[in-house]
Amino acid sequence: MKFLFLESFYSGSHALFADGLKEAVYHDIDLMTMPGENWRWRMLGAALYFAERMPDLSGYDGLIATDLLNLPDLMARMLPNRPPVMAYFHENQLTYPQPPGDKKVTQTGTINIATALAADRVAFNSRFHMDAFIEAAGKFLDKMPDCRPGRIQETIQKKALVLYPGVEPSPVQATLPKNSHGPPLIIWNHRWAYDKNYEAFFDALDAVAAQGLNFRLALLGENFGRVPQPFEDAKNRFADRIVQSGYVKSRRQYRQWLSHGDIVISTTNQENFGIAVIEAVLSGCIPLVPARLSYPEIIPSAFHDQCLYTDPRDLIDKLGRLISAPDKRRCMAGPLKDAMQSFLWKNRVSDFDEILETLAKQQPAGI
Numbered sequence: 001m002k003f004l005f006l007e008s009f010y011s012g013s014h015a016l017f018a019d020g021l022k023e024a025v026y027h028d029i030d031l032m033t034m035p036g037e038n039w040r041w042r043m044l045g046a047a048l049y050f051a052e053r054m055p056d057l058s059g060y061d062g063l064i065a066t067d068l069l070n071l072p073d074l075m076a077r078m079l080p081n082r083p084p085v086m087a088y089f090h091e092n093q094l095t096y097p098q099p100p101g102d103k104k105v106t107q108t109g110t111i112n113i114a115t116a117l118a119a120d121r122v123a124f125n126s127r128f129h130m131d132a133f134i135e136a137a138g139k140f141l142d143k144m145p146d147c148r149p150g151r152i153q154e155t156i157q158k159k160a161l162v163l164y165p166g167v168e169p170s171p172v173q174a175t176l177p178k179n180s181h182g183p184p185l186i187i188w189n190h191r192w193a194y195d196k197n198y199e200a201f202f203d204a205l206d207a208v209a210a211q212g213l214n215f216r217l218a219l220l221g222e223n224f225g226r227v228p229q230p231f232e233d234a235k236n237r238f239a240d241r242i243v244q245s246g247y248v249k250s251r252r253q254y255r256q257w258l259s260h261g262d263i264v265i266s267t268t269n270q271e272n273f274g275i276a277v278i279e280a281v282l283s284g285c286i287p288l289v290p291a292r293l294s295y296p297e298i299i300p301s302a303f304h305d306q307c308l309y310t311d312p313r314d315l316i317d318k319l320g321r322l323i324s325a326p327d328k329r330r331c332m333a334g335p336l337k338d339a340m341q342s343f344l345w346k347n348r349v350s351d352f353d354e355i356l357e358t359l360a361k362q363q364p365a366g367i
Helices: 012-024 039-053 071-078 105-118 127-142 152-158 198-210 229-237 251-260 275-282 301-307 312-323 326-343 345-360
Strands: 002-010 028-035 062-066 085-089 121-124 160-162 185-188 216-219 242-245 263-265 286-290
Touching: 002 012, 002 039, 012 028, 012 345, 028 039, 039 071, 039 105, 062 345, 071 085, 071 105, 085 105, 085 127, 085 345, 105 127, 105 152, 121 127, 121 345, 127 152, 127 160, 152 160, 185 198, 185 251, 198 229, 198 312, 216 229, 229 242, 251 275, 263 275, 263 312, 275 286, 275 326, 286 301, 286 312, 286 326, 301 326, 312 326, 326 345
Parallel strands: 002 028, 002 062, 062 085, 085 121, 121 160, 185 216, 185 263, 216 242, 263 286
Antiparallel strands: none
């Protein structure tokens, strides 16, 4: 079968997912993409851009679009002859932490709800994400002063499903041994953005450093715009510990840093899946992540006590114990890495093939 994948924000995890899906599935996928910039404008205008460049859809069995797209706008240009559509939600604007004073979520949140309602199938990258979005959609619409639509949650729930994205295996994870005799390398491989709560990360590092514990630090991840002040301050405060600071464009070099890492930390306020953490664990890092969001879902339950923290104090305590216990890290790394194998594309692709085949047999709504 043949599918058309529209990605209006072809960057970062969105690009990795699109490329990985195209490469992994049994069926043929054509990609139409836009650069991963100006995300708000993508939600508002990408549908009009794609509609002008849309190929003949009669040759496709289905269409895939992601959440940074106004799907009803696009479908209005495709009717009455269109294939069935699956919307894949990497994130959504209803549960995404908004910058202070930003009230534009009313517009972008409405687009997300309309996209979920318009699609024939709605896939989410975790169960946490699916449940959080459906609940948030109901609460959001309840705020309308009058003329509220009804049964929105039930309509979305009936066609919703969970499809964990796949991860590519690292080509270097087995070739670079850990430095088991030196101080452990702590990895930060998330965006340098406010929603990732980097202040809590640096607070935890300050606390374990004050205890006299030794560690090295690799500050990876993308930054858009001005470098946040806590990262600037950290360059001075941890100058003798930092071995890498800044985004690494080469995927191979990025994987090399992960393969040297011992501990990967997340302090985020928002995470619907956690591909950065999974990549690090597949490279041998021990995760320290919040006991909320998608993390209890992706971290095996046998490791919840060691790898999930409940509050800043718990993070500091568990980080200190991991820094001080190289033997414990070595014992945990192998089983954790094995557990994360379930997220490799080779182990995820059968679910996607099955859903795409089901989608292709579905009668498009409204036709």
